[in-house]
Amino acid sequence: MNTIKISSYESGSQLREIVRCCGAPLLLLDCNTVRHQYRSLSQALPGVEFYYAVKSLSHPDILKTLAEEGAGFDIASSGEIEKVRSLKISPRQTIHTHPIKRDQDIRDALRYGCTTFVIDNMDELVKFLPYKERVGLLLRVSFRSDSAVVDLSKKFGCSIENARGLLEAAAKLGVHIKGLSFHTGSQCTSPDKQVEAVEACNVLIRMHHDLGAAPLSILDIGGGFPISYNGGAIDINSFCMPICRALAQLPPYVSVIAEPGRFISGPSMTSVSTVMGKAVRAGMHWYYLDDGVYGSFSGQIYDHARYPLEVFSDKDNRLASVLAGPTCDSIDVIAEDILLPELNIGDIVAGHMMGAYTAASATEFNSFPKTKIVTLNQVNLPIFPSIIPSSLYSSTIH
Ligand SMILES: Cc1ncc(COP(=O)(O)O)c(C=O)c1O
Incomplete structure (x- = not known):
């Protein structure tokens, strides 16, 4: 199961800024x-x-x-x-x-x-x-x-x-x-x-x-x-x-x-995808993201990984939801039966710990191009504050 963190809308502002300047989906590589x-x-x-x-x-x-x-x-x-x-x-x-x-x-x-x-x-x-x-x-x-x-x-x-x-x-x-x-x-x-x-x-x-x-x-x-x-x-x-x-x-x-x-x-990359469409099907709220298991989430298939996800919303409602990828295949689902606040088109979903065996095994199925990787902190100085909260890249296991 993916863990889901629901953070305040405000705390996603830095990611929204990066999406505004670089587009979506993205993978942020933090050196x-x-x-x-x-x-x-x-x-x-x-x-x-x-x-x-x-x-x-x-x-x-x-x-x-x-x-x-x-x-x-x-x-x-x-x-x-x-x-x-x-x-x-x-x-x-x-x-x-x-x-x-x-x-x-x-x-x-x-x-x-x-x-x-x-x-x-x-x-x-x-x-x-x-x-x-x-x-x-x-x-x-x-x-x-x-x-x-x-x-x-x-x-x-x-x-x-x-x-x-x-x-x-x-x-x-x-x-x-x-x-x-x-x-x-x-x-x-x-x-x-x-x-x-x-x-x-x-x-x-x-x-x-x-x-x-x-x-x-x-x-x-x-x-x-x-x-x-x-x-x-x-x-x-x-x-x-x-x-x-x-x-x-x-x-x-x-x-x-x-x-x-x-x-x-693994801990060095965070995926940033946005909601490109939504639908309600059999009472379930479906959100179609611009990245999925044929792309950066390929490790959920090949590597048996489940990445911690984070959404940014101030809404109090929690609705039975599905996060799906952009392709036409029904296997392209990132997380099902999860409780999320209602998301809007353009909202961001972050995937943490997404550096290992993710971009490495991504495909271009449906001719969706591979997700662009944006590098942070290339120079060994803390110019950009780390996007990845330290609690998420701590070297611990279950
Ligand atoms: C020969 C070899 N060395 C190293 C690695 C890296 O292993 P890990 O990512 O578990 O550290 C692999 C992973 O497939 C491997 O096949």
Whole structure:
């Protein structure tokens, strides 16, 4: 369920001003929130190097902001390579994390200068034979998790038992595997699976070392760091504390990296849509917005997310209502059976925590163009007050 906040009409004046000058619908990208999230995660996981998952939101302004903060980038396609290349981001700051690649994808990454790749099976390993002098690989291990909203170990990763065989095969073929990686799933509701994964990788890293093999000197703990969509309480420090304890048990020659996406991009964008039409159908008040699940709200379909919504009204009435998107498809409904004050055409509906897997998966169905992204606070000075109330981007989970 989306949570709905009804705020005073006056408190929407800043958003109305932005709509007056930039039109609607919009996505507001607040670089101050990007910085805040990046720094919070860095503090919660000291000593861990971050490679931002470009797939979650690839807008140039978030990439530039993170590059200035010193972040690296997790890229997974030739298109993402083009995005970081065009910003003159050094290939040394990137890792290619897609476990399944075409030869052309490998060559595109190598031409750019990225030399760290991920594999999880024998077919993928042999693809690197022609390039073995130039690459260092991470072996992705699968740890299935039912506490993650999106299970990312179903589709990728080998079992810890198969990992040993793959490490031996790579050694025989002369392909350098320099570390292990895992991703226990996106929007994890508990750190337990990450802790289990770190512990299992620790055992494998030590066994490998005891065999006299070249050390596995990198552990990539993936992403999955959660944000609070609709209230809740575990802050990022509490989430990361047990992970830090497990990481402290790793041998000293292991460096730890992570690939956070959602935690950084999620809270950094707010959607601003307006009511473009209304109707009463079977006693229900329908409001048709200029953005919907084929657009910025696509994460409600693909990412299983429910975004906190906010409307601005001084009316006291509460009517059974539906917020729908603009397309002709009946699946294009953002929230149903909700109680709202009566809205007028042109009224604004804000969607918070809408940075991760939103614009990234939006379509142009019905030829509605993708929602324009407007960047705030590009310069690291509080010129524009943050549009996103701090209570909504706090690093907490349900
Ligand atoms: C390989 C890889 N790394 C990192 C991420 C980012 O994960 P999250 O947004 O949960 O931090 C994903 C998400 O799909 C992924 O597939």
